[in-house]
Amino acid sequence: MRSKKLATAVLSLLVAGSLLFAGCGQKQAAPAGEKKEGAKFTLRLAETHPPDYPTTLGDKKFAELVGERSNGRIKVEVFPSAQLGEEKAVIEQVQLGAIEMTRVSSAPLAEFNKQFGAMSLPYIFDNDEHLWKFLEGPMGAQMLDGLEKSKMKGLAYYDSGARSFYGRTPLKSLNDIKGLKIRVQQNKINMDMMSALGASATPMGYGEVFSALQTGVIDAAENNYPSYYSSNHYQSAKNFILDKHQRVPEVLLISKIHWDKMSDDDKKLIKQAAMDSVKFQREAWAKYEKESEAKLREAGVTITDVPDVKPWQDAVKPVIEKYQADFKEVLDAVAQARK
Numbered sequence: 257m258r259s260k261k262l263a264t265a266v267l268s269l270l271v272a273g274s275l276l277f278a279g280c281g282q283k284q285a286a287p288a289g290e291k292k293e294g295a296k297f298t299l300r301l302a303e304t305h306p307p308d309y310p311t312t313l314g315d316k317k318f319a320e321l322v323g324e325r326s327n328g329r330i331k332v333e334v335f336p337s338a339q340l341g342e343e344k345a346v347i348e349q350v351q352l353g354a355i356e357m358t359r360v361s362s363a364p365l366a367e368f369n370k371q372f373g374a375m376s377l378p379y380i381f382d383n384d385e386h387l388w389k390f391l392e393g394p395m396g397a398q399m400l401d402g403l404e405k406s407k408m409k410g411l412a413y414y415d416s417g418a419r420s421f422y423g424r425t426p427l428k429s430l431n432d433i434k435g436l437k438i439r440v441q442q443n444k445i446n447m448d449m450m451s452a453l454g455a456s457a458t459p460m461g462y463g464e465v466f467s468a469l470q471t472g473v474i475d476a477a478e479n480n481y482p483s484y485y486s487s488n489h490y491q492s493a494k495n496f497i498l499d500k501h502q503r504v505p506e507v508l509l510i511s512k513i514h515w516d517k518m519s520d521d522d523k524k525l526i527k528q529a530a531m532d533s534v535k536f537q538r539e540a541w542a543k544y545e546k547e548s549e550a551k552l553r554e555a556g557v558t559i560t561d562v563p564d565v566k567p568w569q570d571a572v573k574p575v576i577e578k579y580q581a582d583f584k585e586v587l588d589a590v591a592q593a594r595k
Contacts, residue, residue, distance in 0.1 A: 298331045299514070300338035301357040302349075310482070310544045311359050311506050312336045314414050314537025318508065323478035330522065332357070353409040359414065362507050369402035371395075372585035376445040377576060378501040379569045380590050384418075387503045395548035395589035400507070407512040414508060415541040418500035420567075422484055423476030424469065425496040428560050430567050436475040439465050445579065449501070452572045462487075469493050478502075485548040490557050497560045499568055509534075527561065553572035 301319065305312050312334065319332035339474040340346055340355055343364060349355040366373035374380070381387045390396060391413045400410025421427060424437060434454035440461040450457035458474050468474045469492040477489060478501070484490055508530050515523065553559065562568070580587065 264484070294329070296329050296331075299356040299510070300340065301332055301334045302338075302346040302355050302357065303334055303359050304338045304343050304346070306486075307336045307493075309336075309486070310537060310541040311414050311416070314533050315508075315542045316357055317536040318529055318533035321532055322526060325490075325525050325529060326522075330525070341551045347408075347509075350509055350511045353407075353511045355401060356514045357508070357509070357510045359506055359508050361416065362413075362505050363443065365403065365507060368408065369399060371583070371586050373397045373400060373445065374579070374586040374590075375504050376443055376502060377448045377579060378445075378572045379565060379584065380576070380587070381503045382594065384415075384503070386594055390590055390593035391505060393589065393593060395586060399586075403509070404512055409510045409512050409515045411508045411527055412534050413508055414506035414534065415538045416504060416506050417480035417482070417541060417545055418498075419478050419480055419502040419504065420496065420498050420500055421476055421478045422489065422493045422496040423493065424472070424493050425475065426558065427476070427495045427520065430460050430571065432497075433476075437473075439468060439474045439477040445575065448578065449572055451569070454571075465489060466492070469592075481545050481548040481552065485552055490552055490555055494555075494557050496549045496552065496557055497562060499562045501568065501572075506573060521589035 299322075301315050303312050303315050315332075315334045315336075319334055322330050322332050340358075341349065343358075343360050346355060346358045346542075347360060347364065350358050362372050362375050363451065366376070370461070381390070396413065400413075403410045421433060421438070422437075423432075425436075426432060435456070437456045437458050438450055440450060440457045440458050447457045447459070455476075458468075460468060462473075465477050466487060466489060469477065469489055474495065479487075481496075484496065488498075510526070518526070549559070576587075
């Protein structure tokens with residue numbers, strides 16, 4: 257019995273030794289799900305805007321650059337017009353890894369990195385140049401990096417212009433805003449801004465705005481030129497005042513789950529393609545904005561410039577002061593970008 261146990265032990269050692277020897281010189285297997293070096297793969301990019309909208313054109317340029325630089329090995333498929341779902345649902349799917357990429361407004365990203373909430377503060381940017389100097393600086397990068405803890409990787413910012421007011425009645429000055437029922441996105445800062453301007457904030461879904469303007473449930477709303485035109489809101493609200501109270505950029509995102517599976521070379525390729533698509537997207541936005549303005553004027557919309565925004569800035573100072581402590585680091589960077 258003892259000799260049998262000894263023989264079994266010796267045999268086990270021999271088997272273990274042979275397995276160890278066989279394993280020598282072999283590469284360690286890649287972790288499950290990791291994309292092998294040089295592997296082909298496809299990234300689906302969810303987009304809520306229509307095919308000809310500037311953000312979608314930016315998405316397509318990004319896809320083109322990735323395809324060219326990977327020699328067709330990496331394919332990016334763009335799904336416009338909310339084919340893969342609306343913004344909130346898509347963000348959740350990207351976090352779960354069910355959808356690889358998306359382009360979203362930076363506004364809802366405040367839920368995952370509160371620094372993005374500062375982008376909703378009114379009149380903090382003097383112009384587009386000021387905004388982009390900020391976004392392309394250290395704080396812009398820090399804000400994108402802050403999304404990683406929520407399983408998203410921010411790749412680049414896209415342009416979405418400036419938001420201004422439009423209404424059913426003439427809008428020539430700040431006084432014309434007072435007392436109006438204005439549709440806003442459901443956001444505490446927006447509510448406080450309307451109160452500071454003397455208006456009544458009316459939160460509602462974007463899809464409800466057209467009929468609400470038609471029926472007089474609201475007096476006014478706010479958005480950029482292209483959205484104002486493409487939504488047909490100008491049909492019931494033919495007065496537009498260019499106060500440019502908010503500049504809220506778009507963000508190109510990729511799921512952290514999929515990002516972590518990529519090789520370092522592929523990560524560099526995708527990041528650089530995203531950054532290189534920004535110039536094209538910004539040019540597309542500027543062109544689309546001019547075309548929208550021309551069409552609005554042709555449709556009889558009255559567009560009023562605001563040569564001096566200081567009275568508007570003074571009116572919302574209590575709002576900035578209220579959130580100063582919450583967004584001190586971001587606001588300091590905004591001030592630095594002004595220099």
